[in-house]
Amino acid sequence: MAPEPPLLTMSGITKSFPGVRALDGVDLEVQAGEVHCLLGQNGAGKSTLIKVLAGAHQPDGGEITWRGEPAALKSPIAAMRLGIATIYQELDLVEGLSVAENVFLGHEPTTARFVVRTREGRTAAAALLKRLGHPEIDPARAVGELSAAQQQIVSMARALSHDVRLIVMDEPSAALDPDEVDNLFRIVAALTADGVAVVYISHRLEEIRRIGDRVTVLKDGRAVAVGLPAKSTPTRDIVAMMTGRNVEYVFPPRTTDSAGAAAAEPVLKVEGLARKGEFDPLDLELRPGEIVGLAGLVGSGRSEILETVYGARKPSAGRVTVAGKQLRPGSVRAAVAAGIGLAPEERKAQALLMLESVTRNVSVSSMSRFSRAGWIDRGAERRAARTATRELSLRPDNPDTPVRTLSGGNQQKAVLARWLLRGCRVLLLDEPTRGVDVGARAELYAVIRRLADEGLAVLLVSSEVPEVLGLADRVLVLREGRVVHAADARELDEHRVLDLVMEGSPTS
Numbered sequence: 001m002a003p004e005p006p007l008l009t010m011s012g013i014t015k016s017f018p019g020v021r022a023l024d025g026v027d028l029e030v031q032a033g034e035v036h037c038l039l040g041q042n043g044a045g046k047s048t049l050i051k052v053l054a055g056a057h058q059p060d061g062g063e064i065t066w067r068g069e070p071a072a073l074k075s076p077i078a079a080m081r082l083g084i085a086t087i088y089q090e091l092d093l094v095e096g097l098s099v100a101e102n103v104f105l106g107h108e109p110t111t112a113r114f115v116v117r118t119r120e121g122r123t124a125a126a127a128l129l130k131r132l133g134h135p136e137i138d139p140a141r142a143v144g145e146l147s148a149a150q151q152q153i154v155s156m157a158r159a160l161s162h163d164v165r166l167i168v169m170d171e172p173s174a175a176l177d178p179d180e181v182d183n184l185f186r187i188v189a190a191l192t193a194d195g196v197a198v199v200y201i202s203h204r205l206e207e208i209r210r211i212g213d214r215v216t217v218l219k220d221g222r223a224v225a226v227g228l229p230a231k232s233t234p235t236r237d238i239v240a241m242m243t244g245r246n247v248e249y250v251f252p253p254r255t256t257d258s259a260g261a262a263a264a265e266p267v268l269k270v271e272g273l274a275r276k277g278e279f280d281p282l283d284l285e286l287r288p289g290e291i292v293g294l295a296g297l298v299g300s301g302r303s304e305i306l307e308t309v310y311g312a313r314k315p316s317a318g319r320v321t322v323a324g325k326q327l328r329p330g331s332v333r334a335a336v337a338a339g340i341g342l343a344p345e346e347r348k349a350q351a352l353l354m355l356e357s358v359t360r361n362v363s364v365s366s367m368s369r370f371s372r373a374g375w376i377d378r379g380a381e382r383r384a385a386r387t388a389t390r391e392l393s394l395r396p397d398n399p400d401t402p403v404r405t406l407s408g409g410n411q412q413k414a415v416l417a418r419w420l421l422r423g424c425r426v427l428l429l430d431e432p433t434r435g436v437d438v439g440a441r442a443e444l445y446a447v448i449r450r451l452a453d454e455g456l457a458v459l460l461v462s463s464e465v466p467e468v469l470g471l472a473d474r475v476l477v478l479r480e481g482r483v484v485h486a487a488d489a490r491e492l493d494e495h496r497v498l499d500l501v502m503e504g505s506p507t508s
Contacts, residue, residue: 005068007032007197008053008084008166013062015048022048023059024221030166035188035198037208037230040218041242041498043463046201049218050168053199054086055079085159086168089298091151095144100125102143103158128157132187149180156187167191168199171299173207185211203297205235205502217241239498251470252449264288267457268340268426270309273318278304279481281318284459286426291448291458293472293489295465295497301481302461303345306428309459310342311335322426336365341419343412345431345461351415352403359385359399362417388417392447409433409440416447427451430461445471465494477501 008030015023023045030036040046051057053064055073064071066082073079079086093102100122101108109117109124125139134153137146143154152172159167169188173181188198188211202208208215212230216223217238224241266285274281279301286292294302307313309320314330321327322338344350353361362385363370370381385399394406394413403414412432419427432448433441448471452458462468468475469489477485477492477500485500 004032005065006030007067009063009065010049010053011063011065013049013052013064014060015052015057016060022221023052025062026218026221026223027226028216028223029227030197030199032165032197033192033195034213035192035200035211035230036227037212037215038199038201038218039203039208039215039238039242041463041465043220044218044242045221046218047170048221050086050170050199050201053079053084053168055084080162080164083163083165084168085162085164085166087152087155087159087170087172089171091155093143093151093154095142097143098122098140099129099137099143099146099154099157100139102154103128103139103161105158107161124161125157128160129153131160131190132156133183133190149183152184153187164196166197166199168201170201171203172200173202173204181207203299203502205238235499235502239495239502242498252446254473255449255453267323268309268459269321271319271321273305273308273315273320275304275308275313276316278313279308279478280483282483284476286457286459288425288455288457289452290474291452291460291472293460293462293468293475294478295462295468295475295501296478297501298463299480300478300501302478303430305478306342306430306459306461307344309335310340310428312342336422336424339423339425340428341365341422341424341426342428343415343419343430343432345434347411347415351418352411354404356403357399358389358394358401358403358406358414361403361414362388362399362421365418365422384421385417388421389413391420392417393443407440408435409444412436412444413447416451420451424456426457426459428459431463432460433462433464433467465497469494469497 006029010026010028013023013026026045026049028049038046048057052059053073055076055078064073071082094105097105103125104121109120122139126135129135129137129139132153134150137150137153143151146154172184192198200211208230215225215228215230215233215238217225219242264287266287268286270282270284272281272283282305284292294305296302304313308315311327311330311332311334319326322340325338327338328334348354353364359382363381367376369384370377382399389399390397392413394410394417403411406414429448433444436444448458460468460472469492472489475487475489475492476483477497479501
């Protein structure tokens with residue numbers, strides 16, 4: 001008899017967005033009943049590939065076959081009808097609806113008159129939850145009242161409510177404790193025993209060893225390895241495949257005097273700072289003119305640390321001191337008044353007023369400077385904004401330009417100009433070059449280094465390991481909310497950092 005064709009084959013998949021080629025001829029082959037692990041650094045193309053598989057993105061080129069036949073995944077509904085379900089890291093559940101309503105959302109059991117059969121739905125949901133080993137979850141309970149692990153089980157039940165043959169799991173263990181991870185693996189084993197295939201995405205190589213059958217590695221939008229044996233391929237080989245880039249990183253030379261910086265008084269002191277469930281107690285000192293980088297994977301606590309220092313999250317322990325003054329925990333107002341500024345990862349949603357001008361975006365944190373007897377001095381506001389943006393060579397050189405029309409690099413400069421105008425002493429940068437093209441990256445690197453040279457203290461987070469190593473003077477490597485290594489940036493390389501974030505142990 002002829003061998004069964006693969007359940008899924010993706011051949012030569014390409015996908016481009018403005019200025020970015022996210023997928024460049026990617027291949028993926030998944031067999032029925034296997035756990036196929038998809039690996040790659042942030043930005044490698046994993047998310048884009050699974051969105052193509054889920055029908056959320058349409059590829060520009062390539063072929064997809066399902067059970068040996070050509071398949072057109074024109075929409076998430078089309079993918080689900082074939083038997084493909086995707087459970088994203090950010091679960092797309094409706095918190096105000098019940099468990100049963102979420103499980104059958106969009107295909108509720110109804111009468112001939114389209115009246116929802118609530119009792120039937122709850123009975124069917126209970127059967128699915130029992131299959132997943134969680135009969136204790138009440139189908140009538142609101143999803144928003146459940147723990148993260150329980151919500152994930154509900155997402156799996158929703159997938160199984162269809163005739164699913166392949167489930168994509170995107171970082172499913174990120175919010176789980178060890179016992180919950182063990183239960184997740186038991187569920188995956190039961191699913192694959194029934195012939196269901198699982199595409200499993202994780203940064204944790206120890207999980208890949210435990211659960212995976214084969215591995216495909218993406219790097220810079222390309223599949224550099226397809227279908228490697230998960231348990232026998234050496235970790236070093238996998239890490240080597242994930243590293244290396246097509247993009248040239250051009251970094252300005254370091255000018256920080258290590259001895260002089262060490263002798264200076266810290267402008268920022270973080271002592272025992274922690275948030276339960278997000279990151280362990282952290283000690284950190286940051287001096288004027290110094291750039292300290294936080295390296296780690298998604299879920300390692302990097303962004304949460306920045307937001308807690310900034311006051312956007314309230315710590316469960318510890319304190320933050322700026323220039324000798326302890327800040328009120330969980331107060332953005334106190335942090336900004338003390339001289340801390342944050343350029344967040346999602347600048348369009350969290351930092352910029354997209355419908356306003358460059359002037360208003362730059363001046364918004366310093367409006368008291370332009371207030372005259374209850375009126376805003378628009379001329380002074382505009383002149384101050386222009387001075388700040390010219391320092392950073394923001395283009396076009398017109399403060400009346402709507403910020404939404406700027407490139408990603410110039411939008412980031414507008415955020416930085418806001419904090420320059422405010423006169424901040426500590427600048428927190430979260431993914432400063434996300435969504436910025438290659439040429440603008442080098443320009444932003446030069447701006448960040450110049451600001452540090454002028455005495456600004458910078459705390460930097462980036463998913464790009466070369467970026468952290470190229471910009472920072474010192475690096476703290478994070479893994480699952482704790483510092484596993486701290487060193488001068490010149491003592492580290494990309495391979496070493498990736499080894500630490502995936503397999504590391506706490507530093508002494």
